[in-house]
Amino acid sequence: MGLLRSEPMKHGTLVVPVDRAREFIDLIGRNTKMQFEDMNARDMHRPYKKYIQRIDEMERIIRFLEEELTKVPGASPVRHNVDAFLDHSDEYKLDDVESKLHKMHKEFIQFKENNGKLLERRNAALEERYVVQTAMASMAHVASSRSVRSPEDWEAPSTAQVEDQEKLLKAHEHFVKSEAASLLEPVDRNRDSLIEEWRLFCIKEKSIYATLNLFEGNMNLRASCWYPEEDEDRIRAMCIQNSSSQHGHSSAMLVPDKIPPRKSPPTYIRVNEFTAIFQVLVDTYGLPRYQEANPALFTIVTFPFLFGVMYGDIGHGLMLLSVGLYAVWKSDELKFSFPVMHEGRYILLMMGIFAVYAGFLYNDFFSIGLSLFESRWTQPAISPEKKPGSVVAMQPTFDHENRGGPGPYPFGLDPAWHGAQNELVFLNSMKMKLAVVLGVTQMLVGLFLRFSNAMYEKNKVDFACECVPMMIFMISFFGFMDYMILYKWVTPMANPPSIINSMIAMAMWSEDSNPMFGHILPQILMAVCMLAVPWMLIPKPIILNRRHQADIQPFQRSCLLALKLPGGHMSLDEESLLSEEEEEEEFDLMECVIHQVIETIEYVLGTVSHTASYLRLWALSLAHQQLSLVFFGMTMLGGMSAPFPLNIFTTYFAFGSWFGITVGVLLGMDVMECFLHTLRLHWVEFQSKFYKADGYAFVPFCHRDILHKKTDE
Incomplete structure (x- = not known):
């Protein structure tokens, strides 16, 4: 179905045996996409709430450990390898992880208490040594008597206590670092730190039991569900494959509804990295109703094109295009350091491409016309009778009457129009x-x-x-x-x-x-x-x-x-x-x-x-061209018009001013302005002709989606 219409959905009932319920829900979260309805909404019966309470406590311990690890210099967990974790998540069991977390939590609590006591003893020993050193001068005359211990004798035991406490503190610090290293060290190549995989495991398990709380029944659990029509055979095959004879009657099955439900199905649109941002632009206005024509398919082209019509300039478009190319090239690094740019990298790229294209149509390069081809207008010879400053009418060299003669300028605007007295009117x-x-x-x-x-x-x-x-x-x-x-x-x-x-x-x-x-x-x-x-x-x-x-x-x-x-x-x-x-x-x-x-x-x-609203395409294009012309004239032309050799220095500083203004105004404010006006044209002028936008999203139970969402947050 693609982007034009949402995926066909089916409604049915999933039945799973209670003794293997967690196993089947885990398989569903790994391999399929199913959205379950709450069968216990009326009585609020939640049979698996004890498991969720246990996991809540485990997550609290993980947050405590992560806070303690921040106190260790240079401690930084390895994150963001969700797919690698999912490939090895069977290595973890709830009881084992829970016991390890409780044990480590107890150890860290003892570490903190012992560390506090050691610090108190060390500080007391330092204070005692300081007191002894202070009293040495006043006790010097007493030290000459054999019946009184010398100040040196008093200082020696206190010094030994300080050294002992320092050794204990260092040993304690080394022990804490070793424990921290075990938590921070990646479990394996291309995998996250142990504590991060524990955190992901808790999220996954919590989502499993939260989903099981939606089911009703005793011996067999059942829940109504939505699922993509094309996934039905795969879901059935998965249920059959994992319902072996060794488990007796412990099998799961999917029962489709014979009569379509009255409730409209949810909207599920498959997207990829390129189309996702355009679907976000549409969904921000409203989600398509089930199998309604989806504007995102057309927005992929029309949005950057209309932006380019407003912003059209070869030079500024190339600068914007370079930002988009950089964002695509460094997408993996920007995903977590600059997520907004990572999400919008492809729309920046497309906007830059169409801005350059429209710039060639307007023949506008930083407000300067380019003579890419020979002009089709020529200036007639000026007679001596002409007064200086009088209007000179250019003569066309092409067949402007369409009688089979030479054609006009091959592509875009003829450079002869740039600087003409009637340029703005034309x-x-x-x-x-x-x-x-x-x-x-x-x-x-x-x-x-x-x-x-x-x-x-x-x-x-x-x-x-x-x-x-x-x-x-x-x-x-x-x-x-x-x-x-x-x-x-x-x-x-x-x-x-x-x-x-x-x-x-x-x-x-x-x-x-x-x-x-x-x-x-x-x-x-x-x-x-x-x-x-x-x-x-x-x-x-x-x-x-x-x-x-x-x-x-x-x-x-x-x-x-x-x-x-x-x-x-x-x-x-x-x-x-x-x-x-x-x-x-x-x-x-x-x-x-x-x-x-x-x-x-x-x-x-x-x-x-x-x-009339589409006239903003003309207004924004005119504003961009005039701003570019003014900025270039007030900076670069002013610097270059200075006498030689002063113009070398003035041009250098003028370029800096021009570049700063261009980046701040034309690559900052003007890009945002053109973007918002283009968004308005799509949301109001285009989508109002056909788009109801009253659908509700298909939110399937999927481990990968849940973990990526939590990780991004």
Whole structure:
């Protein structure tokens, strides 16, 4: 299914024998992805809470040991080898790890107590020696008498006590370091420290018993679960393979539901390192509902492309691209030192690539035009009669009338436009129209995805009463506007019409003074647009109300007839269906009408405001180009314009100023600004055309996912 739609899910019941429950749940966490429902939510029965309490105490001891290890100079545990731990996690057993932790905890507590006592004795011996040394002078005259011990005699025992206590402290310190080394030393090559593997083991075991608390039953435990449809055979094979005859009836089995559950399945979208960040951007707005068209598939291309349209500059794009390449190259190092850059490394790379591409389209390199090809404009000879400073009209050397002569500039903007007096007017017109064309194109893609949702769900009402009139409205007005823009670009005209005036005349039902395609076609298209509005508004509530009445009445009559007959009764299935139908009776026609009115108004007005919103592509591009031009002119040009040889030094310092401003403003603030505006265009203008975003995530029980999440935290 890929990124376009979420994985097909199935609902069933997993049954495991109570004597091997932990073993099977461990296997499931290793090899499959299953999401379990809480079967004890009502009575809050948690049969395995004692195991969790034991593990909580073990985790407390591990935190205590880690805190003690921080006091050892140079102590640093080896972490982040989760996959290696999972390959060898069977080496650890709960009882063994628990006993070792309790023993080590007791030893460290004794270490701390003994260390405190030794420090007190050492300090007392130092104090005694200091007192003796202080009293030596005053007792010197007494030392001459044989009946009184000399000060040297008093100093010698105190000195011996200090040395003894120092030896004991050093021995204690050596013992603590040796114990710390055993905890910090990697268990094996490419594996974590022992204390870190103990920590991971506790997390894994705690998740196993927390999952078992969701099961109900005595001899056999059972729980409802969701799982990917393509994993069903693998889950069954795993249950059969681990249900050997030596265990008697201790076997597990997966029983799929015969009737699909009423609850919508969770959304599970498989991602990889490249697509994950784009899925995060979509999920931040809202998770796709089950098997709804996923915007992330298109965001992979459209997001960096629209960013590049705003940010387009060859030089700045290369700087951003270098950051993305560095982040990809150093991804393993950045994963824990700079996790934000590690997570967004591929989107930085793509944004840099498209920024460079758009920079070539604009022919803009740090606000300087590049002559990659020969210009298709030439300056005519200036006659002596021309006054200095007068406007000189450039002459085209290409066939601007499309009569089969030489073509225009091969790629991007002709460098002749850079520095021209009408440069800003031309660029504004070009970028504004380009923004509108790109915006309407992306919104049309959103409508096509709305069609795909209706077709995939086999929802004929949405297809006929929403998708079709929405597409007609969009194409008849805004599609026609884009067609006029493109037609005007490629068709030479002696008196080119104003597209803005043409659209105003079309919307106001007035006569265009200079029409591009006559007067009848715009009026027909405007009439079609107006007819599409009631088409969106009226039929759907009527059809839904009639369908509801037609579906519910026959079933109610059959149920009432069964109850009226002598000894009449309903089966459990009939009762459940009746309760479902009673819930469906909550359909409110007035509420449906109000909802449809809001949907119609939002779409009709939204197409206008959203099209105007895409003009930010032009505005941000203009702002970036003008900022780049101002910064370059105020720094580099000023430094280079100084007289020789002073310009050598001024250019050096000017480059430093220019580079600092460029990094701080254009690579910092402007990247963030363009990023946020691109995000807005995707969340609002694009996704509102088809995206409900009311799904809930598939959160499977998976050791690797749980441990990686805890490690990242």
